[in-house]
Amino acid sequence: MSILLIQQAICYMEEHIYEDINYTDVARSIHMSNYNFHRTFSFIAGMTANEYIRCRRLTLAAQELQSTDLSVIDAAYKYGYESPESFSKAFSRFHGSTPKQAKKPGAQLHLFNPLVIKIITEGGSVMDYRMEHRESQQFIAMVRSFPNEGINDDSDHSIPDFWTECDEKNLFEPMKQLRPEGKRDIYGLCSPAKANETHFNYGIGIIIDEDTDSSGLDALISRGYTLWKTEPADYAVFKCIGTDGDCIGETWSKFYKEFSPQTGYTQTDDTDFEIYFEKGEEGLVCELWVPVTKG
Numbered sequence: 001m002s003i004l005l006i007q008q009a010i011c012y013m014e015e016h017i018y019e020d021i022n023y024t025d026v027a028r029s030i031h032m033s034n035y036n037f038h039r040t041f042s043f044i045a046g047m048t049a050n051e052y053i054r055c056r057r058l059t060l061a062a063q064e065l066q067s068t069d070l071s072v073i074d075a076a077y078k079y080g081y082e083s084p085e086s087f088s089k090a091f092s093r094f095h096g097s098t099p100k101q102a103k104k105p106g107a108q109l110h111l112f113n114p115l116v117i118k119i120i121t122e123g124g125s126v127m128d129y130r131m132e133h134r135e136s137q138q139f140i141a142m143v144r145s146f147p148n149e150g151i152n153d154d155s156d157h158s159i160p161d162f163w164t165e166c167d168e169k170n171l172f173e174p175m176k177q178l179r180p181e182g183k184r185d186i187y188g189l190c191s192p193a194k195a196n197e198t199h200f201n202y203g204i205g206i207i208i209d210e211d212t213d214s215s216g217l218d219a220l221i222s223r224g225y226t227l228w229k230t231e232p233a234d235y236a237v238f239k240c241i242g243t244d245g246d247c248i249g250e251t252w253s254k255f256y257k258e259f260s261p262q263t264g265y266t267q268t269d270d271t272d273f274e275i276y277f278e279k280g281e282e283g284l285v286c287e288l289w290v291p292v293t294k295g
Helices: 005-017 021-031 033-047 049-067 072-078 084-097 158-168 172-176 214-222 246-263
Strands: 130-134 138-147 188-189 199-207 224-228 233-241 266-267 271-275 286-292
Touching: 005 021, 005 033, 005 049, 005 199, 021 033, 021 049, 033 049, 049 072, 049 084, 072 084, 138 158, 138 188, 138 214, 158 199, 172 188, 172 199, 172 214, 199 224, 214 224, 233 246, 246 266, 246 286
Parallel strands: none
Antiparallel strands: 130 233, 138 199, 138 224, 188 199, 188 271, 233 286, 266 286, 271 286
16 A cells, blocks of 8 residues: 555544544545555554544544533543543553643643554665465465454564473474475465455465375365465565564565555455475575565
């Protein structure tokens, strides 16, 4: 998604800030899938669209409480809260003071201004990548659905926990045994998302190709594994170098903030994936494959 679309999304939120909207409405306004919008906005803005809406509403509520005779009850409903109690709790967490205190002179409040997205050119840095084309591919994977809101939420460990669960239940080994030694790479697959979906699928699996023992697939499917097929796509491929999974998030951030604006490539609504190599180079956590198009 381009920087221009991000700015359009911000303008939409500002224009509809008093209405009952969330990130799904914003995504629809710029014709993006919920998943891709949520992830892209989070990486570029450093917060989710829902967080942005909440912070702006609480800022405007404080200003109105201070400058008018608006009651706390009316402010709660005007700014989208179901009750004065829930409004007061959110207000206090954000401002460090209650709505009633905000109406008194001298109250200290937090100000969260509207975001303005700009491209800032700083010192030159190197971002290694390569372009690859892949025809339709097929995988066998253990798949689970996750809410979009968990993307980029530092307190949400659902996907790492999914990896841990699969490891503890020995779900990797039956898949790996279908592959010859030296080619037992594990894929982390993120599903393409349709416009109105609030969840995305994430799978952990292996590729099915001429090196895969296809005779063992039916047995895995009967045990709850899923066949996952991708469409032909062009990919921008990045090496995630580091000591832990944090480098994956850092690479995604660079993709949206540096790679996409400078190259003109934008992510498409196709499966993106990570490859965790059985025999990878030193320091390589995984390769990140992002489906892209020029334009």
